[in-house]
Amino acid sequence: MILFSNGSETANLVASSGLLQQSWNANSDLYENSDPNERLRFQVYSQGNYNILAFVTSSWTLQADQADLASSSTFKEDFPVFEFLCSKKHPTFAINKATIFLFASYHDKLLPLKNQLCQVSKDNPLIITGHSLGGSIASLFTLWMLDSMDLTKTKRPLCITFGSPLLGDSSLQKAIFQYQTWNSCFLHVVTSLDPVPRIFMHHIPVHQKGVYKPFGTFLICSESGSACFEDPDSILELLVATASYGAQSQNPYESVPLVDYGRVVENLFNRTFLMDTIELPAWAAQPFEAGIIRQLRAIGVALSQHQQQQKINIINLVNREKRVISKKSFNPSKKLNDMKINMAYLEWYKKWSKDQKTGYYDVYKKKLNEWDIKVEGFKKDLTNYWIDMVKEVENKPQKEGAAFRTRWLFGGTNYRRMVEPLDIAEYYKEKKPNYETQGRSDHYIKLEEWQKEEKKSESNPNNLKKEKVSSILTIDSCFWAKVEEAIILCNLLKTEKFGAEEKMNKLKDFENHVWGLLTNYEVSPEIFLPESSFMKWWKDWKPYTRTLGSSFTSPLHDFIESGAHVEYDRGNWSPPIYYQLL
Structure with missing residues (x-):
C-alpha cells in the first residue's frame, strides 16, 4: 500500500469549502453584537441546511495564572460532566483550570442548549466554533455533545x-484519540502571528512543563501557505517552528491585538498551495516523505542545511504521521472477518480430533501431527488480535468502551472457549501447576468478566443447546485446567496420606462442577472420548466414588457407567428426576 501525506490537500479542501469563512464570521459577529462584559458569549446561527454555534470570551479572561491544569479527580464530585472520558488505562485526565471553571459556571445555561442541538442535529449538521479561550469552550461543548449522541443516527x-x-494533558488527548470518530470532529486553525495557541507550551509552572497535548487536526497557517497535521508531537514542534518573531516575543497574558483570522481564511481560500514546484532530495522520493516536505515548505519551516539531520527530522515526522494513519485505518470489522477464517480452521480441527477418539484438547497437547503446528499459528494470530481488542476497550472512554465491548463480545467469548484450552494444553505439557491462578492471561480474564456481566451468551434454552450439543464449546474455558488439577490430586491421593480429606473434598467439588455443566448442556461431549484426559481422570477417581459413603452421591458415576453420555452426545439425555431434586 502506498501512503500519501495529504495534509496540503486536506487544507485545500476545508479552506475552499467556505466553512472556515462562515465559522469565523459567526465569531466575529458575536464579538461585535453581544455584551462585552459577559465572560462567555454564545449564539446559534442558522445557515440554511446547517447551524453554527459560536463561543467567544471577554479579553480579560486571560490571566497570568490560567496555565494551571485541574485534574478530573478534583472536580469529579462537584462537576462530573466529563467523567465519561476516563478509562481504566487513564483513570484521570487534566483540563486547563480556567476553561473548566468557566464552562462549569455556565453549565446550567448550556445544558438546555445542548439538549436542543442534539435533537436538531439529527437533521441538520452542526458546526461548533470559537476563538481563543472561546475555542477551548467550544471543544468541551463538542465533547459533551458527542457523549450524548448516537452517532449511528445523528450527524457528527x-x-x-x-x-x-491547548486544552488538556496527554491523558485527555489519548482518551479522545482512542475513539477516532471523536478525534476527527476537531479542526484547530492556527496562524504563525498568534501567540495564544502557544502560551501553555512555555508559560506554565516548572512542575507542569510539557504536560499539555493537542488533539484533533491542526491547520497551521503562515504567510507562505498552510498544512494539516494530526500527530500531537509533530503539532507541538510545528507550533514552535512556525511562530513569527512577534508571536514569540509577545506576552500573551497582556493585551494582545486580535489576530484577524478573517484575513487568514480569506487568504487560504484564494491561495493555490505549493505542490510540485519544489526540488526534493533524492532520499525523499516516496510519496509520503515528499508530502511531508511540501507541507513544511508551505508553512515556511526552514529545513536543516545538513542533509543527514534534515533526513532524520523528516523521518521522525513521517513515522509519527504514519502511526496516526495506521490508528485511523484500524478496522476491527475487516480484521474480525480474517479471524473468523482462523476460527473456522480450528472448528475443523476440533471435528477431526473427535474422529481420532482423543479430542481437541489432548490431540493438541500431544502435537504429533502436521496440523498441530498449523493450528499453533492460527492460535497465535487469534490471540494477538484479541489481546489488542481488549486493550482497545480498556483504552477507550467508558461509554465508548462499553459499547465497543458489547459489539465484539460474542466473538471474544467464542474465541476464549475455543483457544484457551489450547493454551492450557501447552501450560500443563510443560508440567506447570495452577493455571487459573498463575498462568492465565489477563485478556481471558477480562473477556470472561465482560461475558458474565452481559449474560447474553448464557440465555440460550437447554433445548437449543441439545440440538447443537455435538459442536458446542465448553462454557467454562478453564475446564481442562480443572481436569489437569484433578488428575494431579488423584495422583497425590495414591502417594500421600497427609491431607487426604482436603484433596477428596476438592475432587468432590470438581465432580459436582462437571455435573452442573452436564445438566445444562454446557460441556462438550468430546470429554467422554476414550483417550481424553477427562476419562483418564475418571478411571482414577471412579474407585473412590464407591467408597465415599451415603453422604456423597455420585450422579456422574451413574451417568458414565450407564452409557448416558452417548445419549448426551445425541442431545437426547435429560437428568434423572431424582438428581434434579437433590
Missing part, C-alpha cells in the same frame, strides 16, 4: 477553533 458535529490555546 464539527468543531472549528481559531487561535485556541
Whole structure:
C-alpha cells in the first residue's frame, strides 16, 4: 500500500469549502453584537441546511495564572460532566483550570442548549466554533455533545477553533484519540502571528512543563501557505517552528491585538498551495516523505542545511504521521472477518480430533501431527488480535468502551472457549501447576468478566443447546485446567496420606462442577472420548466414588457407567428426576 501525506490537500479542501469563512464570521459577529462584559458569549446561527454555534470570551479572561491544569479527580464530585472520558488505562485526565471553571459556571445555561442541538442535529449538521479561550469552550461543548449522541443516527458535529490555546494533558488527548470518530470532529486553525495557541507550551509552572497535548487536526497557517497535521508531537514542534518573531516575543497574558483570522481564511481560500514546484532530495522520493516536505515548505519551516539531520527530522515526522494513519485505518470489522477464517480452521480441527477418539484438547497437547503446528499459528494470530481488542476497550472512554465491548463480545467469548484450552494444553505439557491462578492471561480474564456481566451468551434454552450439543464449546474455558488439577490430586491421593480429606473434598467439588455443566448442556461431549484426559481422570477417581459413603452421591458415576453420555452426545439425555431434586 502506498501512503500519501495529504495534509496540503486536506487544507485545500476545508479552506475552499467556505466553512472556515462562515465559522469565523459567526465569531466575529458575536464579538461585535453581544455584551462585552459577559465572560462567555454564545449564539446559534442558522445557515440554511446547517447551524453554527459560536463561543467567544471577554479579553480579560486571560490571566497570568490560567496555565494551571485541574485534574478530573478534583472536580469529579462537584462537576462530573466529563467523567465519561476516563478509562481504566487513564483513570484521570487534566483540563486547563480556567476553561473548566468557566464552562462549569455556565453549565446550567448550556445544558438546555445542548439538549436542543442534539435533537436538531439529527437533521441538520452542526458546526461548533470559537476563538481563543472561546475555542477551548467550544471543544468541551463538542465533547459533551458527542457523549450524548448516537452517532449511528445523528450527524457528527464539527468543531472549528481559531487561535485556541491547548486544552488538556496527554491523558485527555489519548482518551479522545482512542475513539477516532471523536478525534476527527476537531479542526484547530492556527496562524504563525498568534501567540495564544502557544502560551501553555512555555508559560506554565516548572512542575507542569510539557504536560499539555493537542488533539484533533491542526491547520497551521503562515504567510507562505498552510498544512494539516494530526500527530500531537509533530503539532507541538510545528507550533514552535512556525511562530513569527512577534508571536514569540509577545506576552500573551497582556493585551494582545486580535489576530484577524478573517484575513487568514480569506487568504487560504484564494491561495493555490505549493505542490510540485519544489526540488526534493533524492532520499525523499516516496510519496509520503515528499508530502511531508511540501507541507513544511508551505508553512515556511526552514529545513536543516545538513542533509543527514534534515533526513532524520523528516523521518521522525513521517513515522509519527504514519502511526496516526495506521490508528485511523484500524478496522476491527475487516480484521474480525480474517479471524473468523482462523476460527473456522480450528472448528475443523476440533471435528477431526473427535474422529481420532482423543479430542481437541489432548490431540493438541500431544502435537504429533502436521496440523498441530498449523493450528499453533492460527492460535497465535487469534490471540494477538484479541489481546489488542481488549486493550482497545480498556483504552477507550467508558461509554465508548462499553459499547465497543458489547459489539465484539460474542466473538471474544467464542474465541476464549475455543483457544484457551489450547493454551492450557501447552501450560500443563510443560508440567506447570495452577493455571487459573498463575498462568492465565489477563485478556481471558477480562473477556470472561465482560461475558458474565452481559449474560447474553448464557440465555440460550437447554433445548437449543441439545440440538447443537455435538459442536458446542465448553462454557467454562478453564475446564481442562480443572481436569489437569484433578488428575494431579488423584495422583497425590495414591502417594500421600497427609491431607487426604482436603484433596477428596476438592475432587468432590470438581465432580459436582462437571455435573452442573452436564445438566445444562454446557460441556462438550468430546470429554467422554476414550483417550481424553477427562476419562483418564475418571478411571482414577471412579474407585473412590464407591467408597465415599451415603453422604456423597455420585450422579456422574451413574451417568458414565450407564452409557448416558452417548445419549448426551445425541442431545437426547435429560437428568434423572431424582438428581434434579437433590
